[in-house]
Amino acid sequence: xxxxxxxxxxxxxxxxxxxxxxxxxxxxxxxxxxxxxxxxxxxxxxxxxxxxxxxxxxxxxxxxxxxxxxxxxxxxxxxxxxxxxxxxxxxxxxxxxxxxxxxxxxxxxxxxxxxxxxxxxxxxxxxxxxxxxxxxxxxxxxxxxxxxxxxxxxxxxxxxxxxxxxxxxxxxxxxxxxxxxxxxxxxxxxxxxxxxxxxxxxxxxxxxxxxxxxxxxxxxxxxxxxxxxxxxxxxxxxxxxxxxxxxxxxxxxxxxxxxxxxxxxxxxxxxxxxxxxxxxxxxxxxxx
DNA sequence: CCTGACACCTGAGCGC
DNA sequence: TGCGCTCAGGTGTCAG
Numbered sequence: 001x002x003x004x005x006x007x008x009x010x011x012x013x014x015x016x017x018x019x020x021x022x023x024x025x026x027x028x029x030x031x032x033x034x035x036x037x038x039x040x041x042x043x044x045x046x047x048x049x050x051x052x053x054x055x056x057x058x059x060x061x062x063x064x065x066x067x068x069x070x071x072x073x074x075x076x077x078x079x080x081x082x083x084x085x086x087x088x089x090x091x092x093x094x095x096x097x098x099x100x101x102x103x104x105x106x107x108x109x110x111x112x113x114x115x116x117x118x119x120x121x122x123x124x125x126x127x128x129x130x131x132x133x134x135x136x137x138x139x140x141x142x143x144x145x146x147x148x149x150x151x152x153x154x155x156x157x158x159x160x161x162x163x164x165x166x167x168x169x170x171x172x173x174x175x176x177x178x179x180x181x182x183x184x185x186x187x188x189x190x191x192x193x194x195x196x197x198x199x200x201x202x203x204x205x206x207x208x209x210x211x212x213x214x215x216x217x218x219x220x221x222x223x224x225x226x227x228x229x230x231x232x233x234x235x236x237x238x239x240x241x242x243x244x245x246x247x248x249x250x251x252x253x254x255x256x257x258x259x260x261x262x263x264x265x266x267x268x269x270x271x272x273x274x275x276x277x278x279x280x281x282x283x284x285x286x287x288x
Numbered sequence: 289c290c291t292g293a294c295a296c297c298t299g300a301g302c303g304c
Numbered sequence: 305t306g307c308g309c310t311c312a313g314g315t316g317t318c319a320g
Contacts, residue, residue, distance in 0.1 A: 002313035032297085061314075079314055080298080095298085115297045117314060163291065172315080179313050225313095229300090232313070249313090270294085271312070 002077060004061060004143055004177030005220035006232055006240065010083050011063045013235030014056035017085045017107065018065070022052045024103040033097035033111060036074075036121040036136065044122055048073070048100070060143045060176025064123070064134050072125055074134040078117030084110045085235045114231065143177035144214035145221075151214075155206045158198055165201060166194035166273060169213065178213050181226055181249045184274050186213035188248035193280045194266075194273045219245065248274040 026048045028034055028041040037044045052068040064072040075083070084093070085107045098111040098120055111120060123134035130148065133140075141157070142149045157174045158165075168174055169183040178186070187194055189212035192205065201209075220226055224240030228250070233239055243250075247257050252265040256276040265272050 006313070076314080078297090079312070113297095114299070115312090115314095117297065161290085167292085170314090181313055228313085269292085 002061060002079065002232070003179035003182050003220075003226075004145065004217050005182075005223075005242070006225035006227075007058055007061050007063055007077060007177075008145070008221055009225045009234045009240060010077070011056050011058040013085065014063070014065065014083060014109075017235055018100075018102070018109050019053050019055055021102045021104060021106070022050065023048050023100055025049060025101045027099040027101075028097070029099065030097040030116065032116045033113060033119050034121060036119050044120075047071075047122055059131075059133065059137060059146070060140050060172055061179070062134075062137050062140060062176075066125070070125065072123055072134045073120055074123045074136055075111070075120050076118050078113060078115060078119070080114040080231050081118030082110075082112040082231070082233060083235050084112055084233075084237060086110055140172050141174055141176045144175065144210070144217065145177070149214075151207065151210060154210050155203055158206050158210065159201055159203065161198045163198055164194060165192055165196045165198050165206075165209065166268065168198045169209070175210060175213070177217060180271060180273075181246070182213055182217050182220070184249040185216045185247060186210075187280060188274075188276060189216060191279045193275060193282050194268060196283050248276065250274065 026045040028045060031041060034041055034044050053065045054068055055066045057064050057066060062076050064074045066072050087107050093112045095112050095114045096110055097113050100109040123136050125132050126135040126138060128138045154175045158168045161168050166183050166187060169178050186209050190209035192209055220242040223242035226242040227239035228243055248263060251263040251274055253262050256263055256279060259278045261276055261278040263274055264277050265274050
């Protein structure tokens, strides 16, 4: 499930259903799911047995389970990863990759991932810029829901890049949590075309698009996230409903809510970008 | 250093 | 039906 609101929905579910429980046994059903755990599946399962989960945390699209062993299980959902809380004995999902059982014999935790772009790894926690993070994600910037998020610093970082504004929004080292959907929504709200060069954005415009990203992701979280199909669900398998509130993403041909022009779709980085041709005019100097 | 292209996967939906 | 193509909420790696 991908972007920040959807990942936060999952994190909250993990906090509610697996925090304060002790792991009894872990099974890795597909090696790719733990490819980031360099020491391999045996090391992964061996070190998790008997460990208690203290908390579920998140930065951007990454989440991790803090363990009483002072380590963490770092997780990324990739394009299609799910964390499901299921009764023991429920039939295995087709793409079940990792199963975590607990010593209370309550519901088990399942990492399910069709495309296997996501994965789990055991990692050390490290102090990074005042935060305690799995060391593998030390390079990931704070997200807009982080209490210590610094909007001014994000504005400066974005404007220091020489690239297109949407590429910058998707760069998780500048600001984290934003993906293709919320980038398009933020650009629509800020009335910016995705190809606008970052180094020519005045600070107020850069701030506007970053604030819009924060705002739209907060609204999406209230709605339980964005979900077009069964791939994007919370730990109980339920979909969010923010898709009904999208103004740009996936709206090709539909009237812009502000001006009525038909929303257009343009190729962008091997996928698509949706925007309003009138509210978000293409930059004059852009090649596209 | 920084930027952009590409690889990594599976499955759904479409036109022929 | 079936084939081949395109598309999909992401990111690590590598060449220039």
